[in-house]
Amino acid sequence: MRIEATENGPYLVETGGKYRVNGEERTGKKVALCRCGHSGQKPFCDGSHKTVGFKAPAVSIELS
Numbered sequence: 001m002r003i004e005a006t007e008n009g010p011y012l013v014e015t016g017g018k019y020r021v022n023g024e025e026r027t028g029k030k031v032a033l034c035r036c037g038h039s040g041q042k043p044f045c046d047g048s049h050k051t052v053g054f055k056a057p058a059v060s061i062e063l064s
């Protein structure tokens with residue numbers, strides 16, 4: 001599993017193609033999770049980090 005914290009933006013988590021949210025199956029290769037605290041759709045990123053001027057470095061984390 002790989003988690004990428006994008007520069008000044010969300011955490012991107014690779015899903016393998018499918019994932020579940022509160023038991024509901026969804027599809028998509030990546031999911032963007034908010035790390036700025038300003039999303040109106042938590043825990044997902046809705047782009048609000050851009051309007052609030054969130055600043056944080058990029059980080060890549062690999063879990064084995």
Ligand code: FES
Nearest residue numbers: 034035036045048
């Ligand atoms: S990181 Fe995008 S809205 Fe918070």
